[in-house]
Amino acid sequence: MVAESLVSLRRNTRLYRRSLGAVVRAVLEYVSDFWILIAAGIVTQSLGLVFLSVVMARVPHLNGWSYPEMVLIYALAGVSSGIVPVVSDGIWQLASFIHNGQLDYALTRPYPPLLQVMSAWVGFNGVGDLVASLAMLTWALLRVDVHWTPLNILIMLVLMLSGIALRLALCVVANTVSFWLRMPMPMFAMTAWQVGELARYPLGIYGFGLRFLLGAAAPFAFAGFFPAAWLLDRGGYAWLGILTPVVAVAWWIFAVYLFNRGLRRYESAGH
Amino acid sequence: MRAYLTMARNSMRSTFAFRTAFLMAAVAACFQLVATVALWSALLSNGGSIGGFTLPEMKAYLLVGYVTGWLGNAIGEWTLANRIRDGQVALDLVKPIETQKMMFAQVLGGLPMELIMIVTVGAGFVLVAGPMPGPSDVPLLLLSLLFVMPIRFCIGFLTTQLVFWTQNFHGVAWARNAIGAVLSGSLVPLSLMPGWLQVAAGVLPFASLTSTPALIYLGKVSTSTAYLLIGVQAFWVVALWFLARVAFRAASRQVTVHGG
Numbered sequence: 015m016v017a018e019s020l021v022s023l024r025r026n027t028r029l030y031r032r033s034l035g036a037v038v039r040a041v042l043e044y045v046s047d048f049w050i051l052i053a054a055g056i057v058t059q060s061l062g063l064v065f066l067s068v069v070m071a072r073v074p075h076l077n078g079w080s081y082p083e084m085v086l087i088y089a090l091a092g093v094s095s096g097i098v099p100v101v102s103d104g105i106w107q108l109a110s111f112i113h114n115g116q117l118d119y120a121l122t123r124p125y126p127p128l129l130q131v132m133s134a135w136v137g138f139n140g141v142g143d144l145v146a147s148l149a150m151l152t153w154a155l156l157r158v159d160v161h162w163t164p165l166n167i168l169i170m171l172v173l174m175l176s177g178i179a180l181r182l183a184l185c186v187v188a189n190t191v192s193f194w195l196r197m198p199m200p201m202f203a204m205t206a207w208q209v210g211e212l213a214r215y216p217l218g219i220y221g222f223g224l225r226f227l228l229g230a231a232a233p234f235a236f237a238g239f240f241p242a243a244w245l246l247d248r249g250g251y252a253w254l255g256i257l258t259p260v261v262a263v264a265w266w267i268f269a270v271y272l273f274n275r276g277l278r279r280y281e282s283a284g285h
Numbered sequence: 286m287r288a289y290l291t292m293a294r295n296s297m298r299s300t301f302a303f304r305t306a307f308l309m310a311a312v313a314a315c316f317q318l319v320a321t322v323a324l325w326s327a328l329l330s331n332g333g334s335i336g337g338f339t340l341p342e343m344k345a346y347l348l349v350g351y352v353t354g355w356l357g358n359a360i361g362e363w364t365l366a367n368r369i370r371d372g373q374v375a376l377d378l379v380k381p382i383e384t385q386k387m388m389f390a391q392v393l394g395g396l397p398m399e400l401i402m403i404v405t406v407g408a409g410f411v412l413v414a415g416p417m418p419g420p421s422d423v424p425l426l427l428l429s430l431l432f433v434m435p436i437r438f439c440i441g442f443l444t445t446q447l448v449f450w451t452q453n454f455h456g457v458a459w460a461r462n463a464i465g466a467v468l469s470g471s472l473v474p475l476s477l478m479p480g481w482l483q484v485a486a487g488v489l490p491f492a493s494l495t496s497t498p499a500l501i502y503l504g505k506v507s508t509s510t511a512y513l514l515i516g517v518q519a520f521w522v523v524a525l526w527f528l529a530r531v532a533f534r535a536a537s538r539q540v541t542v543h544g545g
Contacts, residue, residue, distance in 0.1 A: 050456035201309035
C-alpha cells in the first residue's frame with residue numbers, strides 16, 4: 015500500500031516535471047517575451063517596496079512595525095505568490111478550458127486532471143517575482159532583530175514551505191470556482207488574488223471584517239504575515255504562525271475535494 | 286465616421302453583456318483601494334501629515350486615483366494585442382478604416398460602463414471612508430479628467446504595438462502598468478518620491494493620468510499652474526496620438542502570420 019502510493023507519487027512528480035518542461039521549451043521559442051516577463055515580474059514586485067520605502071522614510075513605524083519588518087512580511091508573501099505562476103500557472107486557464115469544453119483532453123489521459131491543468135503553463139513573471147522577493151527577503155532577514163538558532167531556522171523553512179503550499183491551494187480553490195461560474199475568464203480567482211495582495215501588510219492595520227477574511231475565511235495571512243509574526247515573536251499573532259502547516263494541509267484537502275466535485279459538474283459542452 | 290460610431294456602440298454593448306465580469310473587476314479594484322486606505326490610515330493615525338498630505342486629503346487623492354485608473358481601461362488594448370498575436374490584425378489593415386481610430390472608438394464605447402463602475406464604487410467609498418475634502422475647482426477638475434482617457438489610450442496603443450515584436454502582451458502590459466503606477470503618482474503622490482523619479486515623471490506622460498487631476502482636485506496647485514498642467518495634458522494627447530500613428534505604420538510592416 016505504502017510502496018504503491020510511493021511509486022505513484024514518483025510517477026506523478028516525474029510527469030509533472032516533464033509537462034512543465036514541455037511548456038518551458040515552447041515558451042523559450044519567444045526569447046524576448048521570456049525576458050520581458052521576468053523583467054515585468056521584478057518591476058511589479060518592486061512596487062510595494064517603492065511604496066514602503068518612500069513612505070517609511072518619513073514615518074519610522076507603521077502600526078508598531080519597523081521598515082525591515084514590513085519588508086520581511088512583504089517579501090515572504092512575495093515568495094509564496096511568486097512560486098504559484100512558476101509551478102502551476104495552468105490553473106488560471108481552467109475557466110477557459112471549461113468554457114471551450116477543452117478539459118475533455120485532460121480527462122482522457124491517465125494522469126490526475128488537476129495536475130494536468132496546473133502544469134499546462136509556466137508563468138515566467140513568477141521567476142521575476144521570486145528574484146525580487148528573495149532579494150528583499152535576504153535584505154530584511156539581515157536587518158530584523160531575531161536571535162537565530164538551528165531550531166527556528168528549521169521551523170521558519172517549514173513555515174515558508176507551508177505558506178507556499180497554502181497559497182497554491184487557495185489559488186486552486188479560487189480557480190476551481192469556475193466550474194460553477196459561467197465565465198471564460200477566471201474573474202473570481204483574479205478578485206481572490208487581489209484579496210491575497212492585502213496580506214502583504216500587517217494584519218493589524220485592517221478592520222475586523224478584513225482581518226477575519228485574511229486570517230480565517232481566505233487565510234492568505236498564513237502565506238506571509240503569520241510566519242513573519244512568529245519569527246519576530248509578535249504578541250497576539252506569534253503563536254498563529256506555527257499553525258501554517260495545518261492550515262495548508264486543510265486547504266489542500268478542500269482544494270482536491272472541490273476540484274473533484276467540479277469535475278462531476280463538468281459537461282464538456284462548453285458554454 | 287459611421288463605421289467608427291458602430292464600433293463604439295458594439296463595444297459598449299459587449300461591456301454590458303459581460304457586466305458580471307466588470308462587476309468582479311470593480312470589486313477586485315475595491316480591495317486594492319481599501320488596502321491603501323488602511324495603510325495610509327495607519328500611517329497618519331496620529332493626525333499628522335506626510336509630504337503635506339493629511340489623512341482626509343490622502344483619501345480624496347486615492348479616490349481620484351481610483352477614478353482615473355478606470356477611465357479608458359475597460360476595453361481595448363487586449364483586443365488588439367490578441368489580434369496582432371494571432372494575425373487577424375492583417376484583416377484590420379485591409380479595411381478602409383484606420384486601426385488607431387477604430388481602437389479609440391472601441392475604448393470610447395467602454396466609457397459608459399466605466400462611468401457606472403466609477404459612480405457606484407466612488408459613492409460607496411465616499412460614504413464608507415469617512416471625511417474627505419470635496420473638489421476645490423470642479424470645472425478645472427472635469428477639464429483635466431477629460432484628457433485622461435485619450436492619454437491612456439495612446440500609451441496603451443503604443444505599448445500594444447510591441448506585440449508585433451514580442452508576440453505576447455502579458456509581460457509588456459504588466460511592466461507598463463507597474464512603471465505607470467509609480468510615475469503617474471497613483472502609488473504615492475509624486476512629491477514624496479526621490480528627486481530623480483520626480484524628474485522622470487516630469488518628462489513622461491504618466492503624471493497626466495493621475496497626479497494632475499488629483500492635485501487639481503485637492504487644490505494643491507494654483508489656478509495658473511493648473512492651467513499649465515492641463516496644457517501639458519493637451520500636449521501629450523496630440524503628441525502621443527501622432528507618435529502612435531507613425532509608430533503603427535512602422536510596426537504593421539512587422540506582421541507575420543503563422544498560426545499554430
